[in-house]
């Protein structure tokens with residue numbers, strides 16, 4: 288199986304099709320629907336069963352022009368997905384990295400102001416919700432490092448419309464705004480055009496049934512989001528994860544007689560708008576989740592460098608030891624974060640919220656750090672084929688072992704109280720509450 292993956296002539300054409308034929312595959316777009324049809328065709332051609340799409344409702348969003356005027360100068364910016372249209376003039380307040388310690392001393396100045404933050408430290412959404420809660424009327428998200436392209440990223444989360452407009456600017460534009468704002472309290476004008484409409488997203492689902500296993504029994508889920516952002520090809524984030532998952536599925540179909548439990552393949556959409564596809568699936572299939580023994584999520588696996596795993600759930604020590612054993616003698620370059628670090632920003636989290644043991648796999652560091660995910664720079668040329676093959680091989684190998692002998696898997700799902708406690712201890716409660724996702 289590993290030889291098949293290392294010499295496969297299918298992997299790269301899959302990556303190329305996802306990137307060059309379907310662009311960013313932005314949820315609710317024609318590109319996304321065409322990509323879903325391609326994935327269905329591909330999975331059927333590999334012989335998987337039960338290949339189908341499942342639709343879920345979204346707030347459709349389409350980008351229009353955006354600009355900032357400061358001290359008489361026009362500056363470039365891009366609308367953050369989900370932003371409403373606006374034409375607003377307000378004082379500009381620089382709030383550093385947008386952490387609580389940055390917001391607190393500025394509380395009296397922020398009401399009715401436009402907040403400028405740097406993309407360093409906590410997640411964009413946490414900074415955005417702090418600006419919303421402070422009473423700001425606009426949000427400017429600056430690039431984290433010199434030379435970095437303007438960042439995009441949804442400000443809608445959990446299916447709620449974004450309450451205030453938001454734009455992304457390069458590091459240099461943020462620095463200029465910061466200088467202008469420091470000289471005098473200036474009014475900044477922010478104009479954003481965007482089209483908002485009702486739409487659907489499409490998840491793609493398929494099964495690798497275990498030979499001889501009874502139908503309707505427990506199974507492992509392997510997944511990746513195939514939607515990306517509208518400004519680029521979403522190559523590393525996350526055509527790479529999709530290519531790894533369907534290539535692993537192709538290889539696993541060849542060794543199906545060794546599987547004692549089945550594997551469900553799920554390719555999500557709407558992740559970039561706030562994990563909407565996977566959350567909708569988990570909700571719609573709530574009663575079936577008891578059969579999901581484990582969720583293996585690939586998000587950003589096309590970088591050069593080693594594999595990173597974050598394992599979330601109850602009773603995952605044996606699982607951690609199992610993954611370590613796969614990497615013993617440096618067969619794979621692997622880093623495991625373990626149970627303590629919860630990553631609430633990709634699709635495994637939609638299942639972890641229901642107590643299902645869930646892992647997120649990513650790899651390496653970007654080939655070109657200034658042209659990373661969520662920028663114009665996330666294109667096919669940034670994908671490292673060796674890193675992608677390594678991720679694919681690791682995924683297929685782990686799934687083959689676990690579906691053959693599920694002993695390392697947790698014996699039960701986490702209880703709601705356990706998930707709640709872990710999320711509270713990790714400090715995610717305020718964010719999840721702000722997003723309306725604290726539904727536990």
Ligand SMILES: [Zn+2]
Pocket residue numbers: 512524525558586587633
């Ligand atoms: Zn992603």
